[in-house]
Amino acid sequence: MKTIYIEQQTTLESSVFDVAQQEPVLLFMPDGREFILTQADNFEAEVDALRNSLSFQNFLEERSKCQVRIPIEEIEREIDEELKISSSA
Template sequence: MKTITLSEELAEILSVFEQANNENMIIQFADGRQFMLSAIDDFDMEIAQTCRNQKLMELLDQRARQAQTISLDEVKC
């Protein structure tokens, strides 16, 4: 994920970001391309970064496919 910093000279763009602070927005260009603009918090960033961790995602996929499970009674012993 790339992060860029905007200067205050871009008033129109900053206005759009301010609107996106209240609700998700779709920005559409004349050629039909669309982009979603959404405010995020630290937890949203953490989720996005975690999902990009290929090794962790592979481990979770592997564990999800495991047929053998441990019952709660076995864990309590």
């Protein structure tokens, strides 16, 4: 895990962090990437917060409905191919 120290916050960042103190926040980027922001006090508390978060449970429910599955073997093959390409470059 990488640690980033935030010295100045925009109003948006400040309000997002305020919400994250109460419950996990799901962040959607314009390019489609998704991130979860939660207060990192300790792992057990984080697990409890996610377990008790209705919005996070709904998110997991929606994600589980996705019919597209990628076999682990295919992912391993793609990683091996990328490693071969990057090592030969």
